[in-house]
Amino acid sequence: MNTAAETLLAFWEDPRNIPFKNSLISSEPSKDGDEPTTCMCAQGQALYKIGGYTEDDLRSIAQDKADREVARLLDISVAHSVLLRSINDGQPGAPSDVLTSPEKYLGKNCHAVMKFWWFVDGLSQGQWKEVVRRYDAIDGDAGIATVIAANGAWNAAGIATVNGAWIAANGAWNAARIATVNGAGYGAVAAAGYATHELIEGIDDPVFVPLFADLAS
Secondary structure (H helix, E strand, O other), rough: OOOHHHHHHHOOHHHHHHOOOOEEEEOOOOOOOOOHHHHOOHHHHHHHHHHOOHHHHHOOOOHHHHHHHHHHHHOOOOHHHHHHHHOOOOOOOOOOHHHHHHHHHHHHOOHHHHHHHHHHHHHHHHHHHHHHHHOOOHHHHHHHHHHHEEOOOEEEEEHOOOOOOHHHHHHHHOOOOOOOHHHHHHHHHHHHHHHHHHHHHHOOOOOOHHOOOOOOO
C-alpha cells in the first residue's frame, strides 16, 4: 500500500470524513470557507486530496478517466478502483476495507482476482482481440453452465457486493480502451467479467479464465 492510500485511510478514520455521495462531488459548489471533501465520494476525495484536482475538475472529469487516475494514485488496478467507487460507503467499514480487506467483497480467493485485474490492465488491444476470438469460439452450453455455477455459488457465499466484480471487470475493460467494432467490446467485457466470477468462486475447471492464458505479446 503506497503513501497516498495510507493518507486516505488515515483521513477516513474520522467518521466526519467518510464519503457519502454517489458521484465524484456534489453538484453544488462549496461555500467560502467550507471543507468540500465530505461532499465527495471515495474516488473524489482521492483525486482532491492526493491528486490535486479542484472542485471544478471533479465536476468535469469523465468517470472512466477518474477510474484510471485513482488507480494510478493509489497503486491499485483499475478494476479495484471501480470496486472502490461501486462500494464507496455502502458497507460497514467501507471505504477503508475496500483497500485493506478486499476479501470481504471478493471472497477467499481475492488475491487471485486482484492478480488477474492487474494482468488485464496490461493487455494490448491485440491481446484483447485474441481473448474475444477465443470467447466467441466457446461452446455455448459449457459457457452457460460455468456461469450458472459461479454465480450461484457466489450468491450463496454471501459476498457483500454481488455485482461488484462484474462492475469492476467492466471498468477494467473500459480503461483498456478496447475497440468495440463488430461486437468486440461485449466479448471483452463478458470474458473479463465471467473470468472474475470463476476466480472468486475458485471453479476447478474454468471456461473463461483460460481465455487469458498464453497470449502472444
